Amino acid sequence: MASQDVLLKVENLTTSFKTDEDQITVLDDISFNLLHGESLGIVGESGCGKSVTALSIMRLLPKPAGQVEKGFITYKGDDILTLTTKQMHTIRGKKIAMIFQEPMTALNPVHRIGKQLGEIYQIHFPDMSEEDSRTAQIDILNKVGIPAPEKRLREYPHQLSGGMRQRVMIAMALSCKPDILIADEPTTALDVTTQNQILNLMRELQREIKMSIIFITHDLGVIAEMCDRVLVMYAGKIVEQASVNELFASPRHPYTKGLLDSIPRLDTPSKSRLEVIEGLVPNLKNIPKGCRFRTRCDFEIEQCGVTDPVVEAISEDSSRTVACIRWKELSK
């Protein structure tokens, strides 16, 4: 981490979705900082709220169902949540960009790559000439490692392979040199060897552009390779926050421990039993009182069901947090 400046600050963010019957709180009072130039990983299982965190920051929650109930998202002194739509246009895509899991659904199938890339320059740099825009497009495609970019500009998304499409998505996201890149499961749909290429590319580009990355994934291997710091989410809450080395070396929350123990690794003997987290993720409509993880936790005591565990800072600079009332005795 080059400097300790906070680039994006999320405070007490609570987001809910309306359904026909009731309102479901999907993010419940989450707070974290994104520092300058760092890669922050968000890890958790389906439905834990990782993507909703990203969409809340981008103000892309599906309307009218999704709604930020309370909290602040401060980017360079401005609260993103109070900006007008017009002001948001100058930030979204230009300062904070996003790439998605499935590039085929994020790209428009009926427009050529060149048109979709050109659109970004049209919107964010309206004064740019057609020719300059074309040069910039070719440059950025070169940068993300797409061979013969002139030819690719005239092609449609279906003519590209999955890996190439994701490269195009990255090119689109980086074309304005954003401060923050939010990558939501960017390699989940790709094969391992392609994933490896894309992760390498992202690492190189981050070094070059010096942006901060929020890396959302369920794959702890990807987290270990890509991130400086990690947030672990469970059922709409951040249960633990730590530097990547600390998290893997000494996980404090029982959920993080369970998660780390349950992945099959190449160096464990074949056919051995895996550690499991019993049970299922609770339904967000029907969250257990107190700690949300307690129904699956091996260390549940009566107290766990009484109150929500507070997010406790457990390192001197308070960069490491855990939300478990028993973390101290369990880490002995």
Next chain:
Amino acid sequence: MSQDVLLKVDDLKMHYPIRGGVLFRQIANNYAVDGVSFEINRGETLGIVGESGCGKSTVAKAILRLYEPTAGAIEFDGKDIINMSKPDLREIRQDMQIIFQDPMESLNSRHTVGTILEEPFVIHGKGTRAERRKWVTDLLDKVGLQSDSVNRFPHEFSGGQRQRIGIARAIALKPKLLICDEPVSALDVSIQSQILNLLLDLQREMDLTLLFIAHDLAVVKHVSDRIAVMYLGKIVEMNDAESLYKNPVHPYTRALLSSIPVPDPERKKVHDVLTGEVPSPINPPDGCHFHARCPYAEQICTKQRPELTTTNSNPNWLVSCHLKENFIN
């Protein structure tokens, strides 16, 4: 290893015709599976690993004759599957079952779990109504679901529970061979480990032979005794699971292993980045299928197709590479 072979696949080929042009003639072939041979012993687990489009699922479906293979021989429990009549095939399918990646697509959403699990018994005319009900309850118990699930529909279950239903259906008739086609890739990490444990338990209890297909090498290694690595319709390397991981020889196996992100931030991140992409199986390259992406390719690799043969040191270790002896040790 015992010599009691349950399944023997010999030079299996599955080519799909590509049609086109004005007269819709066959203009090319998709060589999805192009000469795959292996054996599985009773009680053993063979893992097949490879990236999308390498033909691993096609192999699975051809073994069950859900696809009609273009060429090759399949022998299951001493019987020839390829030339088997329909009624015989139905009979033998009791002994070979499959579970799929997405249980939502393979379970009939309009039937209750009870009906779904009873169907195998009904089709094969087993038991009375009351007996079948009892068996269904036993099955649910075996895969860790509550017995009141019988009256519920698949959509009422989570992904992991649905996969349990799929497994229950597959083991209903006590098969000898269970083919698992990407059984955990749609599941969350904490659920994935539950399902893998369940499969290992069932294998022990029921003496199952497994053919386990997945793209995730860590998962495959975890459940398998032996592993076959596929690339573009062919097996490129086959060895027992531990040795394959500790001593990979084929350059593709090595690239695959080193591409896997390791959940350990302390470990140095050295990756052999494999350049390029998997070529199309419609026009596979001449010579070794992998030569265009192989960092060690020599003249011979571009011209002559390597055979999958044993290495000098170990008869159970098969590698398809001209230069393999150079890479060993």
